[in-house]
Amino acid sequence: MDSAAVIEFLGDVPVLQRLPSSSIRKIAQHVMVKHYNSGEYVFKEGEPGGGIYFIWEGEVEVSSQFHSNNHDSQVFQWRKFDYFTQSESIRQEDVIALNKLTCLMLPDKYSYLMNPKSIWSEDMNLETCAPVEHILSLDPLDVNTFRGVTLKGAPKSGKVYGGQFMGQALAAASKTVHFLKILHSFHAHFLLPGDINIPIIYEVDRLRDVPNLAARRVNAVQKERIVFFLIASFHREEEGFHHQEPTMPSVPDPEEVLPKNGLEEGVKLPRHHLRSQVSTPTFVPWPTEIRPVDPKTYTRHTTRHPSVVYWLRAKGRLPDDQALHRCVGAYYSDLLFIQISLNPHRREGMSPSSISLDHSMWFHRDFRADDWLLYVIDSPTAYHARGFSRGQMFNRKGQLVLSAMQVGVVRKMTPSMAAYASKL
Structure with a gap:
């Protein structure tokens, strides 16, 4: 996939817009393209997700089960520019493609790029920053x-x-x-x-x-x-x-x-x-x-x-x-x-x-x-x-x-x- 197109897409993802521009460019270098057919699982309950998924095209259904006394569950639909990842909390999730789906997946080992030290710098140093x-x-x-x-x-x-x-x-x-x-x-x-x-x-x-x-x-x-x-x-x-x-x-x-x-x-x-x-x-x-x-x-x-x-x-x-x-x-x-x-x-x-x-x-x-x-x-x-x-x-x-x-x-x-x- 063309790198310019990837940067263009990532810049419109709301959760990424608060990051330094340099972080978005680095994320663009490390994302992997994932394709799924309608009805296919992106991942199932209990399976590792492997990273953070940004929806490029298509929609997914997310079924979340809360392991509590009343066994509550919720169903969400996410579409272009939304993102998701496998939870590690009290709930488990099934993520299913509702139609032809394309995602950009940022592997877990690069997830630190989502948490810079400031909105302007990936590694702000209070001793040296202006x-x-x-x-x-x-x-x-x-x-x-x-x-x-x-x-x-x-x-x-x-x-x-x-x-x-x-x-x-x-x-x-x-x-x-x-x-x-x-x-x-x-x-x-x-x-x-x-x-x-x-x-x-x-x-x-x-x-x-x-x-x-x-x-x-x-x-x-x-x-x-x-x-x-x-x-x-x-x-x-x-x-x-x-x-x-x-x-x-x-x-x-x-x-x-x-x-x-x-x-x-x-x-x-x-x-x-x-x-x-x-x-x-x-x-x-x-x-x-x-x-x-x-x-x-x-x-x-x-x-x-x-x-x-x-x-x-x-x-x-x-x-x-x-x-x-x-x-x-x-x-x-x-x-x-x-x-x-x-x-x-x-x-x-x-x-x-x-x-x-x-x-x-x-x-x-x-x-x-x-x-x-x-x-x-x-x-x-x-x-x-x-x-x-x-x-x-x-x-x-x-x-x-x-x-x-x-x-x-x-x-x-x-x-x-x-x-x-x-x-x-």
Whole structure:
């Protein structure tokens, strides 16, 4: 059977989509093709199954007998993209082909490929992995539900950082589509502040799946309330037209500018950090190297132009998975973003505040988030306590790799408004 066809099929198997793309490719190398005629047993009760079976074509009937006092039994029918294996628990199963059946069987000795250490890496090492990869790793609860946490080494300011919501939600969405379909856009809404002290449950709805496109909605849930949601679109790479109008500003190379004070340290995660441990409301640096192009030092009370330009990249080395790099790009994008719309209104004695409302992004080209990217942000308008910011990221070749826009509530803060604003 053609290897490309095998990879194409395996990428559409829901239980495999949460695996690193490298694991799916390795599974494709080791599966064996099994054919059965209608009425033939795939295996009988008590017989070893030999591996994990993925239904390529046809249907099977599974009769499960529970050895209990009431001798309950159940009958299931499974079809294309379902999978099964011989149970080793309290039940026994007969699996019978209902019609002409073709399965891909992964032998038991390769079953470890189904249990990687993270959704991004087969063998994640907390000692060496990039901090942002660890932050954007999720625990799959089932094929459409994932759990994320705010790690003790993740940026925060008393609530979940907006970029974390976006990056983790996109990670969940990306792990429910064929790995050859890549994120090209999303539209997100911030509804309630995220609690850094409890896990975030990401629930994915599979809105559309056609050969070259997919769409997903992701709800982030805490305390049984939706605190954030986004709708993301995915597209398989195709040949087509191309042009670029925006030009990357002429700025010094990142090696020639100084890091931003307080943000250049990167996140230092504790050794053997457990994902069951969540955050505490203490300041930690960003998992990102940042190099502002403007050498001047400003305070939050300094009036200035509503724009900023800076270089940034992830600390450490990321796996070669474009889905992860785009999730990291979304994570980056909320850094110093809507706050730019406050710049013309800053002055001594006035305390400004900003709260993100919605955020949209478009990904134009592949990029590496662990290589330097130039983030160019400006705010063309603010009105009726709403600021509007837009951003563009360029790689070092001057190619535009992504665009972003955000609207947020921006206002002058007063003591009586502080409690109210925190609830928006």
